[in-house]
Amino acid sequence: MKKLLLITFSFLFISNMLVAQEKNFNNIVHFNLRNSGTITDTNNNVDGYYIFYQVDKLKKGNVEYAIKILDNELNLVATKSLIGKKYAYLVASAYNNKEILFMFINYKDKQYRLVGFDRKGNKSRDTKVAISKKELKWLLLLRDVGYDDILLPVDNKGFLLTTAIKNKKMGYKIEFLPSVDNLKSWTIESPLEAKKIFTIKPIKVDEHYIIGLEATKKSKLSKRMDMNVIAIDVATGKKLFTKPFTTGNTPKLVTNAFIDNDNIVLLGEYFKKDDNVLSSKSLGLFINSLDKSGKLINEKKIDHKNQLLAKLNSKGKKHSKRVYTYFHEIVKTKNGDYFAIGELYKKTASALGIAGAALSIASGGRNSSTVPLTQLTITDAVIYKFDKDFNLKDLKVIPKGKSTAPSVSDFGSPQLNAHALKALGAFDFMNLQTDPDKDRFYANFLDYNRTDKDKKGQLSYISAVIDNGALSIDRIGIKTKRRHSIKVTPAKLGHVLIMDYNRKEKSINLHLEKINVVK
Amino acid sequence: MKFLIHPKIKIALAILFFTSFQFYGQEIYLKANKLDSLYHHFDNTTALQIDRLNHTHFRQKEKILKKRLTLIKKQLKDSIFLFSSDLNLQLKKILNVIYSSNPALKQYHFSFFIHRSLIPNAAAYGDGNFIINLGLFDFVASDDELAFIICHEIAHYINEDINKQIDQYIEKINSKEINSKIRAIKNKKYGKNKAGMEFFKELGFDMFRYSREKEINADLLGYQFYKKTPYSENAAISILNKLGRLEEIVFNKPIHLNDFFNFKEYPFDNHWITKKSSLFDSDEIIDDYEINKDSLRSHPNVDKRIKSLHSKYNIDTVSVIQAKGAINPLKKIAKKVTFKNLEDTKSYDLLLYYSLKNIQENTASDMDYSRVLHILNEVYISKKEHTIGELIFRPSPFSNEKYLNQIRLFFHKTELKDLKSIGYYFTLYNKDKLKDNTFNTFINIFKP
DSSP states (O other): OHHHHHHHHHHHHHTTOTTTTSGGGTTSSOOEEEEEEEEEOTTSOEEEEEEEEEEEEOSTTEEEEEEEEEETTSOEEEEEEEEEETTEEEEEEEEOSSEEEEEEEETTTTEEEEEEEETTSOEEEEEEEEOOHHHHHHHHHHHHTTOOOSEEEETTTEEEEEEEEESSSEEEEEEEEESSTTOOOEEEEOOTTOSSEEEEEEEEEOSSEEEEEEEEESSTTOSOOEEEEEEEETTTOOEEEEEEOSSSSSOEEEEEEEEETTEEEEEEEEOOTTOOTTTSOOOEEEEEEEOTTOOEEEEEEEEIIIIIIHHHHTTSSOOOTTOEEEEEEEEEOTTSOEEEEEEEEEEEEOHHHHHHHHHHHHTTSOOOOSSOSEEEEEEEEEEEEEOTTOOEEEEEEEOOOOEEEEOSOSSSOHHHHHHHHHHTTOSSEEEEEEEGGGTEEEEEEEEEOOSOSTTTTOEEEEEEEEETTEEEEEEEEEOOOTTEEEEEEEOSTTEEEEEEEETTTTEEEEEEEEOOOOO | OOOSSOHHHHHHHHHHHHHHOGGGGSOOSOOGGGHHHHHHHHHHHHHHHHHTSOSTTHHHHHHHHHHHHHHHHHHHHTTOEEOOHHHHHHHHHHHHHHHHHSGGGGGGOOEEEEEOOOSOOEEEOSSSEEEEEHHHHHHOOSHHHHHHHHHHHHHHHHTTHHHHHHHHHHHHHTSHHHHHHHHHHHTOSSSHHHHHHHHHHHHHHHHHHHHHHHHHHHHHHHHHHHHTSSSOTHHHHHHHHHHHTHHHHTTOSOOOHHHHSOOSSSOOOGGGGOOOOOSSOOSSOEETTOOOGGGGOSSOOHHHHHHHHHHHSOOOOSOOOOOOTTHHHHHHHHHHHHHHHHHHTTOHHHHHHHHHHHHHTTOOOHHHHHHHHHHHHHHHHHHHTTOHHHHSOOOOTTOSOHHHHHHHHHHHHOOHHHHHHHHHHHHHHTGGGSOHHHHHHHHHHHOO
16 A cells, blocks of 8 residues: 555656656655545545655654645645654544544654644644553554544534543543534543443444443453443533443343434344353344433344344355354435345354364374464355334345454354454455435445456455445456556445556556446 | 447447448558658657757757657557648648748758647647647637747747757756755755755746746747738737637536436436535645746746737737638548547547537537437446546546536436436437437437
8 A cells, every 4th residue: 555655646746846857866855655544524435535744854853744635536635734743643534524634643752633624724723632652552452453433523513532541440531622613622531540441432423422332341351341332412522321231131232323313223232141242142133222311212133043044044045053144334224224234254163273283283282373273254245124113124145255264262252253353354344335315325345256266366346235225236346467456445435446556667547436326 | 348238239339330430430540550650750850859959968968859759659659649631631731831931941841740639739849840739720710820830839940949948957957056956955954855845846947937938939930930921910919819718718618418418307417517525615726835836837928928929020910811721621620530539549528528519519410419329328338347437537626627527527426327318318309310220229228
């Protein structure tokens, strides 16, 4: 990626320099790329791209940086200069229709910095906040294991910043940073005197509510984790409710949330009493509707064996009871139907792990191989359709290549491994994009064809489009070419970005392709 | 590759285009067997230009011209130049008027080449070769205006402007002043890149300042050649005035897509041509490192050029009828060549723009209607195969070409079902404008 963007970068700048080819002029101007990424909105749609680079070293340890900002059509729209300290990294960005906000961290100076630009391109904020090394480390550690929503846009209102704070152990802090004058900032922190580790992951943010999943653990190594769902009013920062889910008669692991006419809809997996949601096998899916005080309005459970698996097997291919669905997202269409997007997986033996163990034992010792004996085998994508009362109505299996990922632990349940591997990006699901105007959803997967001999190694971008309640599948085959590196990433709503880097010519071809709705 | 349409229809389409677009049968690209002789021609003219170079830092200057020669050869190979005998014939008529009025010019044996670009422009290589962009024929209003542009380019050759510019550039970059500046920048510990950027900016300003002076001189000398011709004096002023409004004129004829693609059964959806707001509310790129654009103009302001011409020559600005003997056929042929060129390069945005322009101006033939359908079908296929992103430019928030930009938006925003329905109803509503076989072919392609 770095290489690809470096070329773009060179192209954008150097091409304007009339005479740079002359020997005399070599090494006069040389920029260092720091990093690049996307600027996204609340619906996961890419609103733009940024390229962050170092322009110059300045006196007193200062550095001049610049950010190039491209719109979602890949047009360069702004280049902004920024003076800061050495070793700054741009770690997060977001756009809320009013402001673009960038978050930089600097390990050495033990601080993070928030720089915003308004719609005229003027600097709207520039705040430096001290943070301890431990907090910084914890923040980035969490980001790497799936807590990647450090900065989230709240459309037309502001941003939500989630950072780590040190309590007796480690905790979290959520800050609301308003982009409009009529709103005030607020902060919610985990208890400072608590002797537990607290984390929070916002799972749904809209203009009115924030739904977060708060997790508490005694220590990093403890196998039990309690989880609460927290609802917060965006305007005031007031906690609307905190509701435990992992305890009681039916422990639940909440994975998704959405807001439906002031009700909060939660989806996830349920377990039998006293089960540990992290390591036990789930019994099936649940959906809960809560009002904004947290009161349960409606609950529905879908049994894994008798309903989900039975429906899956009714579609032709018979699957063993060891096959599970990992649910990535759930959406509700305007006619009231629900669609749950997932991928099938099962825990299988790893040939490499077993061979490693056998070698270890054969050489006279115990199994000391570091390769796990088991792995998760991830296969087809599946879209479950439920009616407005959450009765399972239909199922669509989207065939895709088989992929494997070594189990994080040989002893945990498949679900535990699936959750851990999801955080590590082992699944093919890329993201869900929402087009509320058209009542349309795009669930995007990236499939490396590993099975079809003729197409082996070929990339396919699969988009399952739910359009006005009807499902259509669009598959974009990406032909790989010799001496070319091809990357495919989600882009603006309903589009995919294809980056084709020609290694020989050191040139890059970027193009956006529209996802088709074929009925 | 999967075919969207039935192979039989595909064959019908091929036959249709072979028979309908008669002109398309004519060769407009250089034949492979002529490539060597043209390479030879450019080898010779470049060698002569190199001989005329000032000998200070000769190798560096020679390198520039040799690099340019390689580029020209590549362009010849890539069919960047168009070779239409009909175009050349008409162009020759104007050249002959210039030569017969300025016999001294005949000794130079100039060669004029047509570049496929649709941007109205012309250029001198400084070696006796000139290029005229295809778009210039559509831009000029008369033989007179084209003749003045040609005289201006010839003046660049006579003034040795290209060699002088190379001299100026090479001498500048080898000067003590520049070398000490470079050393100072390279030795800088802090702010090196910014100083480097400033250095390049200044160097660019110098080069462009010099270039602007040369343009004024080329106008003055070019006018000397031009005034000896029977062409109208005021054409020199009218074409300069037009060049000043280039951005307003080129690709800016209003084309309202909803006039063409709005049907009772399938109404035009304004969402297809509505731009979504960008990240910033700005009509131009926001740039903290912005360079003064005026300083980077290679050509001086048009008013300044006109003033300079007026100050030296007493130009009659009273409207005089300008000749259209060569330009009208030139425009006609250029139009056909443009369509052929756009088809071959799959420039469907421009192709649709020009086809709808013909229909709007009531100058369309049945070919324009079938071409619109052909474009819709090609765009449909490329969308289906997910290759449209490589084919059609993305719309830009800063484009001056409002209507062309709108066509790009339309191509990118419409969905497959939209294109199919638009194609179907456009065929149906324009049945009387289409030949029977064309109608039948497209109605089958687009039928729901």
